Amino acid sequence: xxxxxxxxxxxxxxxxxxxxxxxINSGATVxxxxxxxxxxxxxxxxxxxxxxxxxxxxxxxxxxxxxxKNGGTLTLPFDLSLTEPMVVEGDVTLDLNGHKISAxxxxxxxxxxxxxxxxxxxxxxxxxxxxxxxxGIIDDQNDAxxxxxxxxxxxxxxxxxxLQAGISGNGNRHGTEISINGGHILSTNEALGxxxxxxxxxxxxxxx
Numbered sequence: 001x002x003x004x005x006x007x008x009x010x011x012x013x014x015x016x017x018x019x020x021x022x023x024i025n026s027g028a029t030v031x032x033x034x035x036x037x038x039x040x041x042x043x044x045x046x047x048x049x050x051x052x053x054x055x056x057x058x059x060x061x062x063x064x065x066x067x068x069k070n071g072g073t074l075t076l077p078f079d080l081s082l083t084e085p086m087v088v089e090g091d092v093t094l095d096l097n098g099h100k101i102s103a104x105x106x107x108x109x110x111x112x113x114x115x116x117x118x119x120x121x122x123x124x125x126x127x128x129x130x131x132x133x134x135x136g137i138i139d140d141q142n143d144a145x146x147x148x149x150x151x152x153x154x155x156x157x158x159x160x161x162x163l164q165a166g167i168s169g170n171g172n173r174h175g176t177e178i179s180i181n182g183g184h185i186l187s188t189n190e191a192l193g194x195x196x197x198x199x200x201x202x203x204x205x206x207x208x
Contacts, residue, residue: 003043006030023062024048033057046075046097068092076101076136084109085117088125088151096129096136096158103140121151131158131183152177159184165201176206 001020006012008027015022018036026047033042035056043062044050053059059078067074071090076099084107101118114120118140121127129138136158153167153176160166166185169176178200187197202208 024050044077046077048077082118083107085114086119087112088119088121088127091126093128093130096131098131098133098135100136101138121153123151126152128154128156129158130156137161154179155183156181157183161186161188163188164197166199168201169204169206171203174205176204178206178208
């Protein structure tokens with residue numbers, strides 16, 4: 001019931017999972033996975049080579065929860081379709097790595113009320129967004145990226161696209177710090193059939 005770790009430089013032609021989970025490190029290759037049990041989690045690092053997953057396998061980014069909570073660099077190894085917002089509590093650098101973060105429906109995480117954001121930066125948290133491949137995108141057609149009270153956002157690259165605003169503040173949550181050094185911030189009100197919208201909506205007291 002532990003996690004099998006496939007390390008850098010190792011190639012595995014086939015894994016038959018009869019229990020536990022799998023972690024595929026950067027530089028490792030797994031060509032095929034078969035299920036001999038009902039469920040398993042496959043943790044993937046950026047730079048890992050992994051196959052299409054069979055039913056019962058859940059794909060996750062290695063160390064994602066720990067990095068979001070305690071800080072570090074989170075490099076996307078694949079596109080993410082979220083069911084609840086990413087919650088940043090530590091000093092986190094998010095490298096989109098050419099991939100896309102999106103969602104069709106969102107449920108507020110335990111202890112939070114925000115269910116209309118793809119990424120939430122909690123007080124004391126810091127988020128830096130990079131895109132080493134140049135084609136990454138955070139795309140929330142339902143709403144915008146919302147920042148929590150006393151949060152810091154740094155955007156160095158990628159495309160941030162929201163329905164009414166690419167980045168949205170909140171008039172009841174003040175003390176934010178937002179730095180835009182690169183990338184594209186835009187609004188698409190396509191679903192409303194309107195051209196109204198702004199790249200950045202900033203009604204709060206804060207530094208932009």
